[in-house]
Amino acid sequence: MEEKRQGEVGIIDKWLKKHLLMYMAATRHPMILSIRDGSINISCFKTWLGQDYLFVRALVPFVASVLIKAWNDSDDSNTDVEVILSGLASLKDEISWFQNEASNWGVQLSHIVAHKATGDYCRFLESLMLPEVEFTISITAYWAIEVVYQDAFTHCLEDDAKTPPELQETCQRWGNDEFGQYCQSLKKIANRRLEKCSDDLLVKAEATFLRVLEHEVQFWNMSAMVEPEDLASK
Numbered sequence: 001m002e003e004k005r006q007g008e009v010g011i012i013d014k015w016l017k018k019h020l021l022m023y024m025a026a027t028r029h030p031m032i033l034s035i036r037d038g039s040i041n042i043s044c045f046k047t048w049l050g051q052d053y054l055f056v057r058a059l060v061p062f063v064a065s066v067l068i069k070a071w072n073d074s075d076d077s078n079t080d081v082e083v084i085l086s087g088l089a090s091l092k093d094e095i096s097w098f099q100n101e102a103s104n105w106g107v108q109l110s111h112i113v114a115h116k117a118t119g120d121y122c123r124f125l126e127s128l129m130l131p132e133v134e135f136t137i138s139i140t141a142y143w144a145i146e147v148v149y150q151d152a153f154t155h156c157l158e159d160d161a162k163t164p165p166e167l168q169e170t171c172q173r174w175g176n177d178e179f180g181q182y183c184q185s186l187k188k189i190a191n192r193r194l195e196k197c198s199d200d201l202l203v204k205a206e207a208t209f210l211r212v213l214e215h216e217v218q219f220w221n222m223s224a225m226v227e228p229e230d231l232a233s234k
């Protein structure tokens with residue numbers, strides 16, 4: 001039987017256990033904890049909003065490249081393509097949400113300049129878009145990118161969280177059940193590919209997972225910095 005027996009852990013769960021500290025650094029970053037306990041400085045949130053808008057726009061061609069790889073090499077490409085396509089489609093809605101949210105907070109998106117962490121992360125996405133990067137690697141990266149936000153923002157919506165009301169909608173964007181299900185679908189595709197790939201590819205995929213976590217930590221670190229113009233106005 002090829003099917004995994006119930007209770008048997010997949011490769012990704014083994015990685016999560018092995019790299020728990022790194023995973024927690026990305027999903028329980030001080031910036032997330034400050035949203036959850038209500039102590040967040042709103043100018044950090046605004047920095048994050050503008051920079052994440054740039055990141056999400058760069059995510060579109062990356063997800064499109066994952067889609068093409070699913071179409072070309074997946075062993076179960078019908079369902080894989082459908083899953084990835086729904087993620088790609090929802091990015092359109094997400095970009096509109098950023099534009100609307102930015103206007104509500106008085107953040108001028110046309111004036112946003114990428115900080116180093118944003119540029120580094122976008123260049124990493126570009127490197128993964130190259131045709132020679134295998135589908136197994138790119139779907140693993142895609143799952144990791146999504147699950148960090150899903151896990152982090154779900155944490156901000158728990159019963160005992162003191163997330164400020166004006167940030168709840170943001171947390172809902174990534175902390176809702178449907179997005180949780182979506183991340184599970186990506187995880188299933190990635191696990192299926194990882195179970196049957198070569199040892200060499202498995203090592204590469206694990207390193208890619210860790211690099212996503214590092215970029216996520218750097219991205220939160222950057223967001224937690226207050227913009228110079230915000231300091232000047234205090």
Ligand SMILES: Cc1ncc(CNC=O)c(N)n1
Nearest residue numbers: 052055056094145146149219
């Ligand atoms: C830096 C970063 N990582 C992951 C996500 C979540 N994916 C799409 O929205 C995001 N928005 N930003």
